[in-house]
Amino acid sequence: MLPSPARMSEFFRPKQSLANPKRFAWLYVAVFFICLLTLWRGGDALKQQQTEDLAADTLEQLNQLASVVESAIAKYQHMPTLLASNDRVRKALRDGLPSDINQLNRELEQINRITEASDSYIIGTDGNTIAASNYRLSTSFVGGNFAFRPYFKDAIKGKPGRYYALGTTSNRRGYYFSYPVFEGDSVIGVAVVKVDLTQFEKRFNNQAYDFLMLDPDGVVFSSSRSQWLYKVMGELSHEELIRIAESQRYFDQAIETLPIVSRRPFDEHASVIEMLDQVSDHLGNELVERHRYLVMSRQIQMLDFQVAILVPLTSIEEQIALWRAIFAGGITITMLIFGLAHLRSRMLQERSDAIEMARHNQAYIREVIQHTQAGLVTLDDQYRIEALNPAVENLAARSLSSLIGKPLSELFQVSERDKACWLKALSSDLDVEREPLRLTTVEGKFHVEGADQDVAVEATLCELQLPNRRSHLVTFHDMTERKRYEMEITDARNALELRVKERTSELEQANQRLRHEIGEHKATQQELIQTAKLAVLGQLSAGLNHELNQPLTAIRAFADNGLKFLQREKYEQARSNLQHISQLGHHMSDIIARFKVFARKGNVAHTPIDVQSAINGAMKIMQPRFKETGIQAEFPSDVRVVVLADMVFLEQVLVNLLANACDAILEHGTGAKCVQIRVQQQQRKVNIFVRDSGTGLSQDALEHLFEPFYTSKSSGIGLGLGLSISQRIMDSMHGDLSAQNHPQGGAEFCVTLNAFELDNE
Structure with missing residues (x-):
């Protein structure tokens, strides 16, 4: 198909115009970041210099402030000494007359007004204030006790005192100077001056x-x-x-x-x-x-x-920020000016490149149209033929210059299958905005008067994106070879479908035979399982006779004694004998019932069953043989585990394993005759172990133990099907059966089943 003009223009786009913008963009970015770095570093340097200047000025101001504070407070340090040497102060402390104290209050008030001190007051040796400059105020110190203040404690010891604190009475901060008032060598009071720091x-x-x-x-x-x-x-x-x-x-x-x-x-x-x-x-x-x-x-x-x-530092930071903003604005404006200049130069270059590209594109399009192997026909807005390339005449095998200006239907006839789609594409409304580059592909043939035969072609119609008028381009491809290939593929497909039908019929017949054989196999398997059951029952028949013979003998004895008791009218003893007979009958009925259940045929069912019940049932079946052979059985009596299995088939597996253990002990056992059963639960699995006290299994037996007709017993004992059938039963119950030699001697078989949980429901 012919490439679009936009796609063809990519071949003639100047590579220089693609590379230059990237190079200049990276250059602008690099210059911009260098300017920003310079701006930031310069701002930091300026900020450092201004802060250093500010530090120098601040140091001078700090020295002035320290001198002012020190001199302002120091001028009050000798006032307590002067007050302590005042005779009126000593007289008021010594005599305590109200007239002297009132006169002292007025003098202290006048001294404070002259010296601009905060407060002056006189304290007795007991810490109570007798006179103060603020005696007129509600917060007067008169009567207040300041014995707890360090300046009082120092002065009462005869030393000058200094202290700073928040006043407990005036709630004002001050610096305190104190001095002892002497009467001879004795301290009779303390003079205090408080300097208010608020001023x-x-x-x-x-x-x-x-x-x-x-x-x-x-x-x-x-x-x-x-x-x-x-x-x-x-x-x-x-x-x-x-x-x-x-x-x-x-x-x-x-x-x-x-x-x-x-x-x-x-x-x-x-x-x-x-x-x-x-x-x-x-x-x-x-x-x-x-x-x-x-x-x-x-x-x-x-x-x-x-x-x-x-x-x-707010003013310095604001000044630096303003300086940076101005400098950054200048850099940005300069970069924009250079960018606009470069953009204008690039636009002029691209315009020149576009003109040159259009000239090359036109020449390229003419060459492509003339030499392409696809037939090209352009149509006007009335779908009349405007121009065509030589490939169309080659397809038609004749000159088509006489069709210029005529409808396309005189050259091309669409197939009946695609006629509706073709008419819809040709009759689209000129006022309706169509999807860009929408293509319509149909099949048809060239039908030209005077031609020897029609040519099968595929036509693709698309609208040309022209600025001033509407036009269409139709591309024709020869379909003669493709039609021939399609016919060959159709014939091959029909032949393949016929072979598939024949093969399907054969497979269905084979499936029917296979299903029949599977049914027969299942029936045979059930018969083998039943045969294994009956074989076990046959082995246990001697023990069963012994187990039933004892209750029968006891029943006859109790019956004979009962008749004698009735004759002697000893009804209570006769009733006791009848009760014993009834108990023995129930015991015999229970033994026979377990054998009847064991011998019953049935299909495997997956239901929750109690493991202890299965062990008890198997032990009841095997108990006669254990008694007959003198084998001691050790099995749990309080297992509280539930598994998903079939009770009858699980009992059959356990009976088979117990019977094999009996045979192994009787054939190879030399020491104690013992069979052990134990149960172990691991997460969602339950393991039932059956162990005998025999000599164990050989390596060859462990490898072939579960194969049909394989047996490790002496010749003539067993058919070798018990373990094979037991393994198939465990597979049907989604379980497993395995064997190993126990480290302490003997063989140990493990029956593994899925534990029943509430979420299994």
């Missing part, structure tokens, strides 16, 4: 950084952010937390950890931490955001405190 926090609230004051335990004692108070930057041990709680330094405040997510060192003086901060949006909702800070700290030697500054 420093307010002074530094509007800075571009946040600050922290950490006590020796690392607890935030003062901060520009209230939510950071009483938190630690590290971890405190359980003992440290208990010590802080017992000192009541922070009263009932819980000591928590600052929400620091990560920490990394920046240089020898600073580090960068990432911390979770709570912020509020425009609706007032609390949000949690991650912020990064540059942290620098310094020790305040006089207070034993550590002051730290946290400078947010």
Whole structure:
């Protein structure tokens, strides 16, 4: 078939135009990634430089802050000494007169107003406050006992005291200075000045950084952010937390950890931490955001405190992000400009290639049409012949130039089978959108006036995708050889069908004969099983006579005695004899019933049966022979296992194995005469083992044991069918029968059956 123009154009597509876009695309991607890497590295370098500059400025601010805090608190350290040397203080502590105490309260209030201290107060030796600068307030210290404070304990011992804590009365944080009030060599009280740290926090609230004051335990004692108070930057041990709680330094405040997510060192003086901060949006909702800070700290030697500054890196990060966005935008715009220029150049090149390809395609199509072996005919929108190639004239064996402009029906006649499909393809509505490249293939013949004979051809009609008009292309292929092959195949198929019918008839007759033979085989097998049963019964007949003779003798004795008891009117003894006779009759009936069941014919049934019942039944049949031969039988009496089998056939297998064990013991046994039966359950299988105390089986016997007519017994004993029949019975019950020599001597046979479970139902 002729290739489509789109497919043929692939042969003339310039290979350079396919390779160049890939090469330029990889070049653009490589340049883009290099620019991105440069942008990222440059941003990191700029960020590092700006952070270093910020660290230098922060170090200077930290030193200033530490100096301001140290000097601001240090100016209050001598105030308790001055108060302790005041005569009015000593007089108030010594005499305790209300007038002196009131005058002292007013003086302390005036001193506080001048020095801008938080509070000044005087404590007696018992720890009770007698005068305070805040005596007018509801939170006055007057009357409060502060004997538990370390600054009081140090001063009462005659030493200056220092302490920092959260006030239990005012609930305000402060730094405490204390000094003992002496009367001669005796301490009569303590003077205390409290410095409120809130004034420093307010002074530094509007800075571009946040600050922290950490006590020796690392607890935030003062901060520009209230939510950071009483938190630690590290971890405190359980003992440290208990010590802080017992000192009541922070009263009932819980000591928590600052929400620091990560920490990394920046240089020898600073580090960068990432911390979770709570912020509020425009609706007032609390949000949690991650912020990064540059942290620098310094020790305040006089207070034993550590002051730290946290400078947010948000402005630097935003500046770097803006710089990266601008630079990335510039790179993207530049890449787009170069890409558009390359795209325009490529479009111009492709347009030139398309024009050249169209010229080559037209020449290629003309050559293909003229030299193809398939006959090609183009039709107009009225299905009239427009053009045809020389291959059509070769098929028709004459010139067809006179058919140009005439309907296709004057050249081609479709077969009756495909006429409906052909008419449907020719009569399709021009306004209906048809599926692209839809093909319609039919069979027919060339019928040209003046030709010697018609030519069988196959025609394929397809619509040409032309931009300005509708046209069709019809492809013709010679079918003369194919028709001949089809006739040969049809004849061969008919001959093959005839042979298949004959062979099928022969197979059906063979199947009927085979089914008849299988039926006869099953009947023979049943007879063999019944014969094996009767053979076992024949072997047991002597023991059976002995087993029945004893009850009969006892019955005659009990009957004779009973007659005498009746004559003597000893009815109770006569009744006892009749009961014994009845019991012996039941015993004989049970023995005969087991032999009748064993001898019964039947088909194998798969039903749940009790293994213990099967063993008991086999033992009842074999018991007479065991007694006769003096063989001891050991078998379980409490087996609680149920298997899927047939009771009668399972008893027959067990009787066969027990009878063989008897024969082996009597023929080869030299020691104790014993037959053992044991039951073992393994997952979904049940094994019944029958073992004798004979000499065991030879290697030859183990290899041929289950073959028909094979026997290891002495000549004239047995037919060699018992084990073969037993194995077939086990196969019919979906079980298995195997034999081996027991390690302790004797032969052991194993009967394997499927255990019955509830899901088997």
